Amino acid sequence: MLKIGVIGCGGMGKDHIRRVTNKIQGAEVVAVSDVFEESAKAAAEICGAKVYTDANALIDDPEVEAVMIVSPGFAHVDSLLKAVEAGKRVFCEKPLCTTAADCLKVVKAEEEAGKHLIQVGFMRRYDKGYQQVKEALDSGNFGEALMLHCTHRNPEVGTNYNTPMAVHDTAIHEIDVLHWLVDDEYESAQVIMPRVTKYSHSELKDPQIMLLRTKKGVCIDVEVFVNCKFGYDINCEVVCEDGAIKMPQPMYPDVRKSAAVSTTIDTDCFVRFKDAYDTEIQAWVDDAASGVINGPTAWDGYLASVTADALVKAQETGAIEKIETAIEKPAFYC
């Protein structure tokens, strides 16, 4: 039984508490913390855990073997450094940290500690569809990947959602999962701004087409369209030298009605990736036994941050922006 402490008891935190309590084998939540005591108490009731208002105290609790960081992004860095110091295994919701500099600090801390502790919450790697595409790619039957055509479409977003959030809140998932898919790192970024949909507002250019090039020359286009109205629609096609692989859509019946045959498109990312969230946490728990991190590492979190920064810059300049890490990928992460 992996004894988990959860930092951050908002909606997502409570989701993870429920998940660990009801779905995950071999783990339980023994402590929760939130700066708002009431939130922490409410969350604790789900699982019968100890209540903290100080994240560091929770990390120090000797009963806590592993930590889930689900606090607001700006608070991640302190908890991460503290947990690394304490030698405790971490699952940290994305983003790793809100700046590339902080991400790098965490990377260095983990490397110095010399122990693989941190997994970042990019759940798409655990989605069955992406895994099937990865498996096909890794089979060698398709030769090298050359291009990826992707979409990330949301039915709509709130009015506070602005242009850079199309990178930080939306494309961030593609940033992580796509370089993992082709086992490569990014080299440059560009953003194309089509005509804006009537459903957007002055602070949000929607849709956008984000272009990424990897070091091996794989060219990726991601349509990010957050007011597409018709659904939460994630697509990914990998075009290779010896064939092309298109990720399957979620399973729904084919319905014949009103002169059409139709299939449901999801409208909610938590429905679309429900199984991926469960699989992700189960894998993190299972990997604890052998002390490895098979999921996205702190380095992946840092890469995502650097890539996002380049994309946001590219949104502004319209130019092709380099994506450069401050240090070479440490051998520790290879």
Place this chain on the structure above:
Amino acid sequence: MLKIGVIGCGGMGKDHIRRVTNKIQGAEVVAVSDVFEESAKAAAEICGAKVYTDANALIDDPEVEAVMIVSPGFAHVDSLLKAVEAGKRVFCEKPLCTTAADCLKVVKAEEEAGKHLIQVGFMRRYDKGYQQVKEALDSGNFGEALMLHCTHRNPEVGTNYNTPMAVHDTAIHEIDVLHWLVDDEYESAQVIMPRVTKYSHSELKDPQIMLLRTKKGVCIDVEVFVNCKFGYDINCEVVCEDGAIKMPQPMYPDVRKSAAVSTTIDTDCFVRFKDAYDTEIQAWVDDAASGVINGPTAWDGYLASVTADALVKAQETGAIEKIETAIEKPAFYC
């Protein structure tokens, strides 16, 4: 230029006149006939043809090289016998005749005349989808056909449409095209009567499942559902020893809207089989040059009649009814 006389100037007759005039290469309508002179005159205006009220006079017209019989079914037999006597090539809309006895008379007349003259208007054999399935079957890549699963669905029918019409007006198309597809003849028929849809009425059992067995033992099920509401939906899957072949649906865009991806289903048989009608008539015209009938023959028309009779009997008895022709297939038709 094949000079055609058209007998019967109702809706379907006028359709064929327009088709020959506007779409078909190498043919023209030179004469039309209808017992209602006004109808004949109206039709003649489409193509600038001579007008008859007597079908026999049209057949005797020396300018008329070939005859299209589009009159009501009961009138077919006389025109057919007359045309055979006159040695003129015939395209006869289905049914060949309204009774098996009359069909047989026509078969015998044609055989005696010793010349292949008659093609019956079962246009499905000219549909691209059925032809692709036939081509796959004939390729030998799938071994022998064992089963066919089919649907013939209409959005709705008029209140005068009754139970036997599900055979005579609807399944009649499957009766012809399916035995052609598997190059076989029928042995027995059964009809299963499911619960009746709320959209039907006391004179119409709808839907019905018609079961046919061929001499080689291929078992066919055809769902006939004429008030299915959602569309004119024709499906055909052939299950073979080495694979299964499903006829494609008509081409329509995939549309993403309202939390669904959907594709149009036709609602009208004339839209669904529009190209098949054109191809059918063009083929009949083209075949005139070499004096052959590659389409459905009088024998096929007779077979359809005998099979339809067995299905109607099976509708009443609920039993498995034999399908027997009064004579062996004449060598003339092999």
Place this chain on the structure above:
Amino acid sequence: MLKIGVIGCGGMGKDHIRRVTNKIQGAEVVAVSDVFEESAKAAAEICGAKVYTDANALIDDPEVEAVMIVSPGFAHVDSLLKAVEAGKRVFCEKPLCTTAADCLKVVKAEEEAGKHLIQVGFMRRYDKGYQQVKEALDSGNFGEALMLHCTHRNPEVGTNYNTPMAVHDTAIHEIDVLHWLVDDEYESAQVIMPRVTKYSHSELKDPQIMLLRTKKGVCIDVEVFVNCKFGYDINCEVVCEDGAIKMPQPMYPDVRKSAAVSTTIDTDCFVRFKDAYDTEIQAWVDDAASGVINGPTAWDGYLASVTADALVKAQETGAIEKIETAIEKPAFYC
């Protein structure tokens, strides 16, 4: 923690032991039994359980709160009656018993005990696809179900597989899941025998088309084709008054290669229904808390037995055979 004893430690038994141990929340295997002590010992090693060679002793073990019966079919009846007597919750792999008479004995025993204890291992009800179809049906958007078109195709079977096994081992799954889908019971059965595939042998008529009619008049056709070569291919389309619903196929990428776009078909039922098995057992464990059986009951097991008997008789007679239960459905099971 539901403490489970597993009776029968063959392949399927060990599968269930692994499942409970590694995947299921809230349960553990505390005892296993097999007439072959070596098998029991090997299975016990998976989960660290007590070893029995006598099923009754396992049932009597006071630590065992619930029993999974995974022994050969003929042995089920004794363990079932014993478990009911002991008041212990049971999950019994299909078939409930090998004869309708034994099934009825179990039904009566459970009814007399007055406590819902037995769930039969028809896992298809827990398959996501069937559940989506059921949900659509229950939504009321499609009116009443009228027809079901189904296939149950296996790539191939061993040479000891014979004609009645097409019912007992194969169609048995459709027998259970389809009447549940339409919330109805069966009235009659018929089996149609198409031409036999070249891949079969003298003791096996393959394929077969099984026809079932429910009391409300829903007509079901199930193609059972166990040497179809191309895959384990389960299809189910429900045609209703206001539309038709087709169960989705399992998710696999669309692959473009060699002048074709293709999607994988499973070749193994344990892969195809892997998630269904997990969901089934989790549900059985979860339902223990409230002492209900939401899955297939002993009555469903009895119905399956009676229906299978009628189908086997219909295989021999070629006639429409009545499906009659010896008693009315007890109020206890409604």
Place this chain on the structure above:
Amino acid sequence: MLKIGVIGCGGMGKDHIRRVTNKIQGAEVVAVSDVFEESAKAAAEICGAKVYTDANALIDDPEVEAVMIVSPGFAHVDSLLKAVEAGKRVFCEKPLCTTAADCLKVVKAEEEAGKHLIQVGFMRRYDKGYQQVKEALDSGNFGEALMLHCTHRNPEVGTNYNTPMAVHDTAIHEIDVLHWLVDDEYESAQVIMPRVTKYSHSELKDPQIMLLRTKKGVCIDVEVFVNCKFGYDINCEVVCEDGAIKMPQPMYPDVRKSAAVSTTIDTDCFVRFKDAYDTEIQAWVDDAASGVINGPTAWDGYLASVTADALVKAQETGAIEKIETAIEKPAFYC
């Protein structure tokens, strides 16, 4: 009967002669010309036409009412100017001319002549799939188009095919059909060069991603991949404010075999667009009666030339290149 003279009797010329002779209603080929007399004679035999070796003489022939220019691209400009001078209707295979300057000369000549005479052979506008997408767009149900995602994939090309030919010979079809689809003109072009497939050679960067922006801000990406190996695969998805529309694939049966369900992809553009070629020529013939050009005009030919030049420049510079016409679109073409 429109009396046609065909200039250029190579493979494509003979195709058009056969098409007019065997498929097209209301037209016949009365004269053919080729600088190689043998070619002209061979072509003339198909249709029994007069033979010329001088294109101008053919244009001057008073029997010739309309001209099809199927000569090599460099020879188009002279024939076009001559035909305009002679006031004869023209169908000119793509490209209109080999330079934008020549195209402009033709545009101006036609404008001065004051009569709509020239149609350019961009047949995709006549493809059923593109027409269905256009119809959906024009229905108003989808709001404004924002993005187009397209692929133009060939199984393979000859070794003389080089990087600029990816524009001139391949993407040229998208250049014409896409701006027609969204009823807009191009503003800028960019070309992205992914990693090169192992099946290419030093003179050919393959694949390429071509990006076009229209004046209204529609952003288009076209994957051009001419050694994709798996087929001739044309895709087009239009993402709009109120939904997305994906062009259907050609109709082929769904085949179940070898653990996969698969559908054929064409491998040849003449098979893929066979019907489009027929429809195109029939429309050009039909439009002759009313003296209009509903197909691609000389202006469209000029636009294609200017756009292709910008794309070729962009292939070299890697930058976003402006697409500018030397003159405003003349009112004559609006």
